[in-house]
Amino acid sequence: MAKTSDLDVGYVSKLARLNLTGEETKLFQKQLAEVLKYAEKLGEVDVSHVETAAHAVPMFNVFREDEPRDWFTAEEALSNAPHKANQLFIVTKVVE
Amino acid sequence: MSASELPALTIADLQSRLRRKEVSPREVIESLRARIENVEPKIDAYLSIDFDAALKEAETANVDLPLGGVPLAIKDIINVKGQPCTCGSKILANFRSPYDATVIQKLRAAGAIPLGKTNMDEFAMGSSTENSSVKVTRNPWDLSRVPGGSSGGSAAAVAADAAFGGLGTDTGGSIRQPASLSGLVGLKPSYGRVSRFGVTAFASSLDQVGPLTKTVRDSALIMNAMAGHDPLDSTSLPDPVPDYTKNLGRDLKGMRLGLPKEYMIEGIDPQVKSAVDAALKQLQSLGAEIVDVSLPHTDYGIAVYYFLATAEASANLARFDGVRYGYRAKDPKDLLDHYGRTRGEGFGQEVKRRIILGTYVLSSGYYDAYYVRAQKVRELIRQDFVKAFEKVDAIVSPTSPVPAFKLGERTADPLAMYLADIFTNTGNLAGICGISVPCGMAKVNGSQLPIGLQILGKALDEARIFQIAHAYEQSTNWHKARPKL
Numbered sequence: 001m002a003k004t005s006d007l008d009v010g011y012v013s014k015l016a017r018l019n020l021t022g023e024e025t026k027l028f029q030k031q032l033a034e035v036l037k038y039a040e041k042l043g044e045v046d047v048s049h050v051e052t053a054a055h056a057v058p059m060f061n062v063f064r065e066d067e068p069r070d071w072f073t074a075e076e077a078l079s080n081a082p083h084k085a086n087q088l089f090i091v092t093k094v095v096e
Numbered sequence: 097m098s099a100s101e102l103p104a105l106t107i108a109d110l111q112s113r114l115r116r117k118e119v120s121p122r123e124v125i126e127s128l129r130a131r132i133e134n135v136e137p138k139i140d141a142y143l144s145i146d147f148d149a150a151l152k153e154a155e156t157a158n159v160d161l162p163l164g165g166v167p168l169a170i171k172d173i174i175n176v177k178g179q180p181c182t183c184g185s186k187i188l189a190n191f192r193s194p195y196d197a198t199v200i201q202k203l204r205a206a207g208a209i210p211l212g213k214t215n216m217d218e219f220a221m222g223s224s225t226e227n228s229s230v231k232v233t234r235n236p237w238d239l240s241r242v243p244g245g246s247s248g249g250s251a252a253a254v255a256a257d258a259a260f261g262g263l264g265t266d267t268g269g270s271i272r273q274p275a276s277l278s279g280l281v282g283l284k285p286s287y288g289r290v291s292r293f294g295v296t297a298f299a300s301s302l303d304q305v306g307p308l309t310k311t312v313r314d315s316a317l318i319m320n321a322m323a324g325h326d327p328l329d330s331t332s333l334p335d336p337v338p339d340y341t342k343n344l345g346r347d348l349k350g351m352r353l354g355l356p357k358e359y360m361i362e363g364i365d366p367q368v369k370s371a372v373d374a375a376l377k378q379l380q381s382l383g384a385e386i387v388d389v390s391l392p393h394t395d396y397g398i399a400v401y402y403f404l405a406t407a408e409a410s411a412n413l414a415r416f417d418g419v420r421y422g423y424r425a426k427d428p429k430d431l432l433d434h435y436g437r438t439r440g441e442g443f444g445q446e447v448k449r450r451i452i453l454g455t456y457v458l459s460s461g462y463y464d465a466y467y468v469r470a471q472k473v474r475e476l477i478r479q480d481f482v483k484a485f486e487k488v489d490a491i492v493s494p495t496s497p498v499p500a501f502k503l504g505e506r507t508a509d510p511l512a513m514y515l516a517d518i519f520t521n522t523g524n525l526a527g528i529c530g531i532s533v534p535c536g537m538a539k540v541n542g543s544q545l546p547i548g549l550q551i552l553g554k555a556l557d558e559a560r561i562f563q564i565a566h567a568y569e570q571s572t573n574w575h576k577a578r579p580k581l
Contacts, residue, residue: 016455019440028449031510039399047472055301056478056527057287062330076194080421091419092434
């Protein structure tokens with residue numbers, strides 16, 4: 001197991017595109033260190049013979065017919081957009 | 097019966113009165129409105145209610161349908177067309193659902209009327225409903241205590257007779273634990289039994305929608321309408337849906353119930369322990385045999401759960417980027433500023449904490465040590481249950497180690513709050529089904545606080561746990577107790 005002191009909340013918040021206040025960063029650093037310390041017990045378990053399980057009920061090759069169906073109009077799809085114009089989502093400028 | 101007494105009815109009793117034309121669907125909505133106006137200022141269970149839409153649907157309701165004319169309270173994470181869907185978050189404060197979730201479509205087809213949306217921990221992250229960004233919901237049994245969570249709004253509404261039944265979601269115990277703390281029946285269906293389409297995702301490999309009701313029969317009635325395959329949810333199971341009421345009334349002769357020795361931990365409230373011990377004796381007197389079983393990896397459940405659920409949440413909540421819906425920060429100077437501030441200003445503290453933990457366990461260098469290892473221990477937890485179910489038909493335990501705790505008592509300590517799900521989260525990890533049924537009352541400082549018995553069944557074995565829960569319920573009076581408001 002990695003050492004719990006490795007967690008750098010400030011760095012991870014950048015990975016997560018999630019601004020934190022200085023106070024939140026400090027608080028989470030302390031609280032999550034406690035959670036990681038609690039979780040150190042997972043290191044005790046012998047998992048050398050265990051297959052990784054992403055789901056409890058594995059299902060494979062789930063397909064449905066690729067057929068058109070009634071769904072949103074453009075207006076409905078845009079109905080919750082914080083910023084829209086000309087039937088388009090307006091985004092923050094990505095390239096100069 | 098006077099109109100003011102209607103809201104106390106079970107769904108099954110309400111239906112017989114509707115079918116005998118003793119009441120009209122319109123009178124049902126009107127009587128419920130009066131009850132809600134009376135108790136809602138005390139409990140704050142609902143986030144939004146659309147009486148006009150409900151009255152309109154009542155006009156054309158066909159009471160001969162399985163849930164014809166029955167209004168239901170819906171956790172505000174499940175999309176109901178035209179109604180808000182805030183997930184208890186500021187980031188979705190102005191969101192209105194442009195479509196119905198599959199469960200809502202199915203319930204409408206069965207005649208039910210989605211009346212309003214109920215409070216919850218933000219994005220279902222919590223065990224007390226105190227993480228709602230909107231307001232605090234109070235337990236109808238003691239207004240200074242939490243109703244449990246995250247589906248605490250639906251639980252409080254049903255417990256206060258401000259709803260005939262409600263929907264919740266359960267990722268680590270979020271239906272069963274509030275059912276236990278509020279004196280209700282709460283079912284977490286097997287993973288894949290109920291469609292997740294249109295239900296805002298928290299942890300996709302764990303989430304399930306299920307009913308919160310006054311009785312086991314009501315729970316089975318809602319599941320009859322709601323369960324089944326959905327081509328729009330690739331994780332929904334194609335297995336046919338049995339009639340969940342078919343085993344109700346059958347006795348428990350020859351039924352083998354497992355008692356996991358790992359669940360007898362320190363920290364169980366003595367009143368919870370004695371109520372569960374008495375429930376086991378009652379089950380024996382009904383013909384069941386209690387058998388010791390072992391679930392050796394139980395103690396790792398919370399740690400596995402918090403790595404996997406936060407990892408999945410950190411990915412699922414990436415969709416809240418302030419572009420297609422939801423809150424957007426003002427005047428961002430560039431794209432990174434747009435994302436960082438939109439999410440930093442829009443999400444509440446518990447959600448942020450979990451996104452950070454989830455991002456960390458998935459990040460380069462830690463993925464194998466945390467995420468992959470947790471997945472492997474999850475598999476061992478699942479195998480524990482597979483082995484136990486070779487010996488027994490179902491497993492019994494307390495639902496929550498404690499009765500309802502005080503508002504504010506655990507908010508400063510996330511780990512203490514996480515431990516509220518200690519008996520429930522392994523059921524989600526293993527993909528099995530579980531139900532909580534009232535089994536006693538704790539007396540704490542002059543308050544009566546409900547206690548819940550959890551019955552866990554094999555995947556897709558809902559009919560059997562309904563049978564056990566119903567036989568127990570009907571042989572006791574706990575489900576008839578109602579809070580005085």
